[in-house]
Amino acid sequence: MVSLSHVYKTYVSGQHVLKNLQLEVANGEFVFLMGPSGAGKTTLFKIMTGFEKVSSGHVKINDYDLSSLSSRNMAYFRRSIGVVFQDFKLLYDRSVFENVALPLYILKKNKWEVIESVDRILRKVGLSKKSDENPAHLSGGEKQRVAIARALVHDPMLLIADEPTGNLDWRLSNEIMELFSQANSKGTTMIIATHDQGVVERNKSKRLFQIEAGQIFESGGQQPCGQFFKPLKEAGLNIL
Amino acid sequence: MWSVFQAIKRSWSQHFVGQSSSFVIMSMTFSAMIFVTLALTNIQTLFSVWGQASQVSIYLKTGTKSEVQKQISMFLKEHEIVKDYRVVDSKESAANFEKKFTKISSEKLEVAEIHKFFPEFFSVQLNQTIAYKSSFGGLESFAKGIQAKFKEIKSVSYGKRWLDRYVSILSMTEWVAYFLTTLFFIAAMIVSSSVVKTIIFARRDEIEIMEFIGADDLSIYLPQVVNGMLLTGSSFLLGLGLNYGLFMKVSTTPSSLLSQATLAKLHFLSPVLIFGMFVVAILAVTLFSLVTIFNLMPRRKKAVLLRGLSR
Numbered sequence: 005m006v007s008l009s010h011v012y013k014t015y016v017s018g019q020h021v022l023k024n025l026q027l028e029v030a031n032g033e034f035v036f037l038m039g040p041s042g043a044g045k046t047t048l049f050k051i052m053t054g055f056e057k058v059s060s061g062h063v064k065i066n067d068y069d070l071s072s073l074s075s076r077n078m079a080y081f082r083r084s085i086g087v088v089f090q091d092f093k094l095l096y097d098r099s100v101f102e103n104v105a106l107p108l109y110i111l112k113k114n115k116w117e118v119i120e121s122v123d124r125i126l127r128k129v130g131l132s133k134k135s136d137e138n139p140a141h142l143s144g145g146e147k148q149r150v151a152i153a154r155a156l157v158h159d160p161m162l163l164i165a166d167e168p169t170g171n172l173d174w175r176l177s178n179e180i181m182e183l184f185s186q187a188n189s190k191g192t193t194m195i196i197a198t199h200d201q202g203v204v205e206r207n208k209s210k211r212l213f214q215i216e217a218g219q220i221f222e223s224g225g226q227q228p229c230g231q232f233f234k235p236l237k238e239a240g241l242n243i244l
Numbered sequence: 245m246w247s248v249f250q251a252i253k254r255s256w257s258q259h260f261v262g263q264s265s266s267f268v269i270m271s272m273t274f275s276a277m278i279f280v281t282l283a284l285t286n287i288q289t290l291f292s293v294w295g296q297a298s299q300v301s302i303y304l305k306t307g308t309k310s311e312v313q314k315q316i317s318m319f320l321k322e323h324e325i326v327k328d329y330r331v332v333d334s335k336e337s338a339a340n341f342e343k344k345f346t347k348i349s350s351e352k353l354e355v356a357e358i359h360k361f362f363p364e365f366f367s368v369q370l371n372q373t374i375a376y377k378s379s380f381g382g383l384e385s386f387a388k389g390i391q392a393k394f395k396e397i398k399s400v401s402y403g404k405r406w407l408d409r410y411v412s413i414l415s416m417t418e419w420v421a422y423f424l425t426t427l428f429f430i431a432a433m434i435v436s437s438s439v440v441k442t443i444i445f446a447r448r449d450e451i452e453i454m455e456f457i458g459a460d461d462l463s464i465y466l467p468q469v470v471n472g473m474l475l476t477g478s479s480f481l482l483g484l485g486l487n488y489g490l491f492m493k494v495s496t497t498p499s500s501l502l503s504q505a506t507l508a509k510l511h512f513l514s515p516v517l518i519f520g521m522f523v524v525a526i527l528a529v530t531l532f533s534l535v536t537i538f539n540l541m542p543r544r545k546k547a548v549l550l551r552g553l554s555r
């Protein structure tokens with residue numbers, strides 16, 4: 005489902021932000037990505053959503069080869085995934101409801117489907133009462149939950165979340181994790197970046213990757229992931 | 245279609261001042277443009293108010309036989325450029341002269357048989373549209389032709405110097421008018437595409453977010469293009485309406501400057517011309533908007549689009 009091979013990313017400064025990065029995530033997996041600030045998590049996510057190009061290497065997600073997509077196919081690809089951005093990326097000229105409904109509008113769902121799905125997801129993230137508010141009036145944690153609701157409302161194949169619990173206390177963050185688990189059990193593949201050790205501790209059963217200085221390791225063995233695990237995976241084994 | 249309408253509504257409510265002021269500016273610009281075009285199509289009628297450019301005098305040598313006079317009459321009667329003519333004999337022109345003389349002098353003109361000093365001539369009224377064709381070329385060739393045909397004709401007078409000046413003013417005015425029309429048109433396009441630019445620039449965050457969520461270029465940019473088309477179309481129609489009102493008022497009110505006969509000759513722009521201008525304006529604004537949109541895109545997107553186009 006997600007396959008990154010030999011990915012290098014260099015910004016104008018010339019320093020490699022990502023160095024020969026390898027990542028394979030199968031359908032339906034739940035993956036944590038941990039790493040200190042500046043390690044390259046956001047860069048990796050920008051690449052995985054087509055907002056940055058790799059300097060070299062290949063990125064394939066859901067059979068879309070991201071390096072050669074036309075702008076129309078890129079749009080189709082983005083409709084099939086959900087993304088929670090570190091800075092939320094909400095639209096402050098419309099209500100919470102309309103923000104969450106955006107992916108459904110883009111998928112041209114009819115009015116009743118939109119109302120039903122948005123109400124359901126807002127209830128799950130605990131924001132039913134704020135449906136008509138402007139997100140500008142919400143707290144950081146509430147904004148974050150709006151962003152999460154928007155990323156999940158259309159039952160995406162893949163959810164990519166950049167520090168989705170960064171603004172939440174442990175109780176709320178547990179609830180959100182619960183929500184992610186539910187979505188995952190319904191078939192959504194999850195890739196979640198976090199630097200919250202607690203979240204990872206409470207979810208020991210999930211796969212965990214460490215990203216550091218542009219390189220990715222699957223936790224446990226300090227081996228660059230990919231080359232090492234790929235053969236096992238191809239043999240149908242998921243050792244974690 | 246509904247979402248396009250929604251997006252336009254939103255951009256009007258958020259950029260009301262910018263949108264409405266560009267509507268006003270564009271309406272003014274289109275009004276001026278249409279006015280100049282209107283003046284241009286009526287320019288000959290308006291200029292002919294000035295003078296007797298259509299008056300030609302054909303002077304005969306003294307003692308020309310009445311037979312030859314008849315031949316000349318026949319010739320004039322058959323020539324398409326001649327609208328009307330009459331013979332002014334020497335007595336009549338002498339009388340005219342005397343009348344003028346007494347107006348400017350207190351003395352009486354006392355010359356015996358003064359009429360002998362005045363030649364006989366044909367006063368010819370020309371068909372303006374033919375005479376004015378190709379900068380009075382028709383008139384000149386008529387004058388030369390008739391002189392060559394009848395050697396009894398002493399001279400043909402039609403105020404050449406005056407005419408030359410008239411022609412050069414006319415053509416200069418036409419050029420100025422073309423220039424102004426073009427200028428106004430470009431101004432309208434720039435105003436409209438600057439609205440597109442301002443709105444897209446103000447909404448760049450929103451555009452980025454919509455892209456993140458998977459909106460395609462069409463649904464992101466179409467509302468702005470349609471908005472530009474609507475602005476252009478409506479301000480064009482307003483300008484047209486204002487000009488039509490003005491035209492109706494002017495063309496039905498005779499004044500000392502514009503006689504009834506001149507007014508009757510004035511005409512409004514033809515439907516074909518109006519439609520043509522409208523279509524050109526809409527096409528041009530669409531092109532301007534697309535170029536503006538493309539210029540504002542991030543480089544990465546431009547590359548993807550160009551690759552898609554070249555495929």
Ligand SMILES: Nc1ncnc2c1ncn2[C@@H]1O[C@H](COP(=O)(O)OP(=O)(O)O)[C@@H](O)[C@H]1O
Pocket residue numbers: 015016017021039040041042043044045046047048
């Ligand atoms: N647009 C950019 N231009 C140049 N350098 C960048 C850009 N975005 C990120 N970087 C650099 O890339 C490195 C990784 O950043 P980022 O991916 O945001 O890390 P993280 O999300 O893990 O904190 C940082 O050193 C950052 O300064």
Ligand SMILES: [Mg+2]
Pocket residue numbers: 042045046047090166
């Ligand atoms: Mg980051």
